Amino acid sequence: xxxxxxxxEYAIRGMIYLARQAPGKMALISEIAEATEVxxxxxxxxxxxxxxxxxxxxxxxxGGGFMxxxxxxxxTLREVVEAVEGPIIPNRCLMGNGACDFxxxxxxxxxxxxxxxxxxxxxxxxxxxxxxx
Numbered sequence: 828x829x830x831x832x833x834x835x836e837y838a839i840r841g842m843i844y845l846a847r848q849a850p851g852k853m854a855l856i857s858e859i860a861e862a863t864e865v866x867x868x869x870x871x872x873x874x875x876x877x878x879x880x881x882x883x884x885x886x887x888x889x890g891g892g893f894m895x896x897x898x899x900x901x902x903t904l905r906e907v908v909e910a911v912e913g914p915i916i917p918n919r920c921l922m923g924n925g926a927c928d929f930x931x932x933x934x935x936x937x938x939x940x941x942x943x944x945x946x947x948x949x950x951x952x953x954x955x956x957x958x959x960x
Contacts, residue, residue, distance in 0.1 A: 831908065832911075832912060834873065835907075835911050837873060838908075838910065838911045839904070840865060841863055841865060842877075843958050844859050844862055844863050845893060846958070852894065853890065855891075856871050856893065859874075859893065873911060880896075880906075881897070882896050884896050899955040900956040902954060902956075904950045905947060905951045905953075915943060
């Protein structure tokens, strides 16, 4: 179903923390983990994935750390959630590939579609900047 996992919650906390930093300031993973009460190894994995997707920039060495990959106003909650949780699918029937035998004659299918589309719209309309205020 569409429950936000602990991983999703941690990811959001970490991104909000970065959004609250002064422009150009690096944050160490240890500092972010401590401030957001997220296990450091877990957060490091999430942020490595975010770096690949361009949501954060990662810098090695002395003075290194993490910062947002672009302005917080240009990162949506949907991007953060989908980066860790995968696509927003409220029911397996929306996965396609014949995951549900009743695909064609199901009256509930369009309802799940609407749920999906509204959740996506809501998450898309909220930026990390708004959450960091």
